[in-house]
Amino acid sequence: MYKLYWSAGSAAMAPQAIILESGAKAEFIHLDDGKREQKSPEYLKLNPHGRIPTLVFDEGQVMYESAAICQFLTERHPELTLAPAVGSPDRARYLQWMAYLTNTVQEAIMHWWHGENFVDGAAEQAKVKAKAEERLAKMWTFLDNEIATKGPHLCGAPFYACDYFLVMLVRWSRKMAKPGHQYPHLNALIRETLQRPAYAQMLKLQGIEQAV
Numbered sequence: 001m002y003k004l005y006w007s008a009g010s011a012a013m014a015p016q017a018i019i020l021e022s023g024a025k026a027e028f029i030h031l032d033d034g035k036r037e038q039k040s041p042e043y044l045k046l047n048p049h050g051r052i053p054t055l056v057f058d059e060g061q062v063m064y065e066s067a068a069i070c071q072f073l074t075e076r077h078p079e080l081t082l083a084p085a086v087g088s089p090d091r092a093r094y095l096q097w098m099a100y101l102t103n104t105v106q107e108a109i110m111h112w113w114h115g116e117n118f119v120d121g122a123a124e125q126a127k128v129k130a131k132a133e134e135r136l137a138k139m140w141t142f143l144d145n146e147i148a149t150k151g152p153h154l155c156g157a158p159f160y161a162c163d164y165f166l167v168m169l170v171r172w173s174r175k176m177a178k179p180g181h182q183y184p185h186l187n188a189l190i191r192e193t194l195q196r197p198a199y200a201q202m203l204k205l206q207g208i209e210q211a212v
């Protein structure tokens with residue numbers, strides 16, 4: 001039994017898709033981030049950073065950080081083959097992508113959305129945003145080229161959790177001048193992911209759409 005704390009379009013997207021794909025018993029607990037419910041005293045007991053998502057499993061064990069949750073879920077559900085097994089040839093590349101996506105791409109997106117976390121003042125924040133967008137354009141180009149040359153997924157033929165994670169991150173770029181989904185190979189990956197019943201169900205549950 002899982003409990004996943006989520007809000008619409010948040011970093012809970014990929015973990016929720018994996019839980020749905022597993023068919024495991026789960027309770028999805030909605031937090032209204034407009035009301036800053038992730039900063040409530042009760043939630044802070046689970047996740048002291050007040051960020052979404054948080055996963056509760058095995059009757060009271062708690063973890064946060066979406067990339068780690070995805071990784072954990074793939075290990076709990078090896079039958080999904082959403083991660084290459086330890087020791088298998090794809091493993092290094094898969095781990096590389098999970099780390100790169102969360103510590104580089106996700107972080108740059110955070111700079112774009114939340115300049116206020118990095119500098120004070122509207123003018124300075126606009127510069128942070130512009131620089132983040134410039135960096136992200138290079139990342140989308142790089143990722144698009146990786147998929148073009150070694151795809152159709154990040155690790156080649158198999159679809160892994162890193163692909164779910166990438167598709168989630170691309171959605172977060174939808175308001176940028178050139179969003180990730182406008183890159184042709186990323187676009188093809190999104191279209192394919194939208195065909196996965198678990199991802200489509202997650203979008204429906206969260207009441208959101210994904211641009212293609």
Ligand SMILES: N[C@@H](CCC(=O)N[C@@H](CS)C(=O)NCC(=O)O)C(=O)O
Nearest residue numbers: 010011038050051052053065066067
């Ligand atoms: N690195 C964290 C980031 C989570 C995160 O930033 N969540 C957002 C919603 S997408 C949030 O709760 N932000 C509130 C805050 O940072 O105060 C993860 O991937 O789980």
